[in-house]
Amino acid sequence: MSAAPIRANPIGYRPSVELIPKIIEGAWPEIARMISRAEAGYEEAIPALSELYKRAGKAHVIGITGVPGAGKSALVSGLIKSFSAPGCRVAVIAVDPSSPFSGGSILGDRLRMSDSAHANRAFVRSMATRGHLGGLASTTLQAVDILDAAGFSPIIVETVGVGQDEVEIVTAAHTVVVLSAPGLGDDIQAIKAGVMEIADIHVVSKADKPEAAATVAAIKGMLVLGSDVNKSFWTTPVLTTSSKTGEGLAGLTSAINEHWSHLKASGEFEIRERHICRKRVLATMDFLVRRRFDEGAQEMAQTFERVVSRELDPVSAAVALLDLNNEH
Amino acid sequence: MSAAPIRANPIGYRPSVELIPKIIEGAWPEIARMISRAEAGYEEAIPALSELYKRAGKAHVIGITGVPGAGKSALVSGLIKSFSAPGCRVAVIAVDPSSPFSGGSILGDRLRMSDSAHANRAFVRSMATRGHLGGLASTTLQAVDILDAAGFSPIIVETVGVGQDEVEIVTAAHTVVVLSAPGLGDDIQAIKAGVMEIADIHVVSKADKPEAAATVAAIKGMLVLGSDVNKSFWTTPVLTTSSKTGEGLAGLTSAINEHWSHLKASGEFEIRERHICRKRVLATMDFLVRRRFDEGAQEMAQTFERVVSRELDPVSAAVALLDLNNEH
Numbered sequence A, B: 001m002s003a004a005p006i007r008a009n010p011i012g013y014r015p016s017v018e019l020i021p022k023i024i025e026g027a028w029p030e031i032a033r034m035i036s037r038a039e040a041g042y043e044e045a046i047p048a049l050s051e052l053y054k055r056a057g058k059a060h061v062i063g064i065t066g067v068p069g070a071g072k073s074a075l076v077s078g079l080i081k082s083f084s085a086p087g088c089r090v091a092v093i094a095v096d097p098s099s100p101f102s103g104g105s106i107l108g109d110r111l112r113m114s115d116s117a118h119a120n121r122a123f124v125r126s127m128a129t130r131g132h133l134g135g136l137a138s139t140t141l142q143a144v145d146i147l148d149a150a151g152f153s154p155i156i157v158e159t160v161g162v163g164q165d166e167v168e169i170v171t172a173a174h175t176v177v178v179l180s181a182p183g184l185g186d187d188i189q190a191i192k193a194g195v196m197e198i199a200d201i202h203v204v205s206k207a208d209k210p211e212a213a214a215t216v217a218a219i220k221g222m223l224v225l226g227s228d229v230n231k232s233f234w235t236t237p238v239l240t241t242s243s244k245t246g247e248g249l250a251g252l253t254s255a256i257n258e259h260w261s262h263l264k265a266s267g268e269f270e271i272r273e274r275h276i277c278r279k280r281v282l283a284t285m286d287f288l289v290r291r292r293f294d295e296g297a298q299e300m301a302q303t304f305e306r307v308v309s310r311e312l313d314p315v316s317a318a319v320a321l322l323d324l325n326n327e328h
Helices: A016-025 A028-040 A043-055 A072-082 A110-119 A135-149 A164-171 A184-192 A212-225 A249-266 A268-295 A297-308 A314-326 B016-025 B028-040 B043-055 B072-082 B110-119 B135-149 B164-171 B184-192 B212-225 B249-266 B268-295 B297-308 B314-326
Strands: A061-066 A091-095 A123-127 A155-160 A175-180 A201-204 A238-240 B061-066 B091-095 B123-127 B155-160 B175-180 B201-204 B238-240
Touching: A016 A028, A016 A043, A016 A135, A028 A043, A028 A123, A028 A135, A043 A135, A043 B314, A061 A072, A061 A164, A072 A091, A072 A155, A072 A249, A091 A135, A123 A135, A135 A155, A135 A164, A135 A268, A155 A164, A164 A268, A175 A249, A201 A212, A201 A249, A212 A238, A238 A249, A249 A268, A268 A297, A268 B297, A268 B314, A297 A314, A297 B268, A314 B043, A314 B268, B016 B028, B016 B043, B016 B135, B028 B043, B028 B123, B028 B135, B043 B135, B061 B072, B061 B164, B072 B091, B072 B155, B072 B249, B091 B135, B123 B135, B135 B155, B135 B164, B135 B268, B155 B164, B164 B268, B175 B249, B201 B212, B201 B249, B212 B238, B238 B249, B249 B268, B268 B297, B297 B314
Parallel strands: A061 A155, A061 A175, A091 A123, A091 A155, A175 A201, A201 A238, B061 B155, B061 B175, B091 B123, B091 B155, B175 B201, B201 B238
Antiparallel strands: none
């Protein structure tokens, strides 16, 4: 989570709240602009984001994660086609872990996905920058709010399953799909990061490869070992897909829809929503407290010196520093 | 650190600030009363403690720690006699870890120490209760402030070297004496708690026992292994004492005085004072923040529910909760 300050918006910009009516209608340019402003961390965007949050809450959010090379982009392209029923407007947020130095994307195969996206009128957005208010996870969830308020569903959030921020993003989805490529050795990284356990659906890509069966068996073995009590009687399926042959996509699409029905019927949906809200609020509080302390570092050092010189006692100093930090 | 609320003072009590003149004069009843009020965590005592803190800062605070049975009380009795030069008013605070259930003391040999204390007009106080504002360490340091403002020096703080709170107390002393009984096996507990490394002076008690030499060698071996770079050229001595024969007490007394001179001459004194102040302020801030959150738990749950129902967005909720917590 980045503790960068919230930025002021550039002069001459159209206020974010004025974009809301167009966003609600589903107008792409305004949606894209609003996501950019959330990404940039403009202070001015906060009331608009607040309003859009209140209008969201209808979309099915699907998280797709897996190590680089597992075939996430090909899978997402396939899903866009599968969800192309009339009235179904799909959106995709692809989270690229940004380098702390360049801010650039480390993924390469955006183009292929955009092609299929365009053909099906899916909104595809890559988020490559680091988050501001409340970190990367918070910014991504704000983009989900915007797309949700704009009427998109499902909203697919695609992440590389490495790093705590990304695990956080994906656990904020209603349905988590974890993608593994044949040869489970490659996936040790994913297991380490705690990604395997959060799957509602497992998918083994490249089903045309002979090693795929062994990977399916390994994941099933892992599921037997782990107790699945938290999933309220949902049996995590282990599916296979092949982007070469197109095999398995229909099965995955129905598994995703079944999981959505299960969430709604079992009461698990409310539990997840409550959990996600709690995490979002607490993450934002953490961020705000840290920012206040960062900004107050000099005042804090000065206060410590006054305690050292016995001008001020430790309790009064603590009270003063807490009040001071709250004024920001 | 306890997060118990600060208590209101009982009706009819003499205000704590009115005790200050008598405390400054060194009057025992007022000193004892003030320590009791700090221990009880009376809100009313805070301004008086603040004032006394400002008047303190002259005393040499000596921390003495060691596992139960190492002979701490006998050593402290001996030190009271050693520091009985004219004009030298010694105070002792013996910190007894209290049971979370009974609040009672687990140490037994207070009587023997009080006898010698009385003979030499040393102020001896046992602190057996858990701390309130800022925890046990904070309450003990407030007692040190009171005795310091009253003109006592040295102030000996005796603790059983187990538990994080006690390590904190003893590291707030200017000179830390770690006492070990012959047979280093018994002291594994002390080593584990990180107590051995904080010694400015090591003492092996019961020097009359044949195993004492081996314990001295073991401690010296440990000191060679550990790099002593943080102590600014102070070579930690390993001394021996015997409460049976009285041997070694004079040597320990001069080592303690030498360490005090070293602190003053090397600039290490200011570094320690700054470090102690910082820790006291931060511990109190931690305590105050935790108390606010504890008190605000219900409001927080209600706010989360409003986010779940999309009445309120996560950022506004976070801001509201932080402001709410600050009002307490």
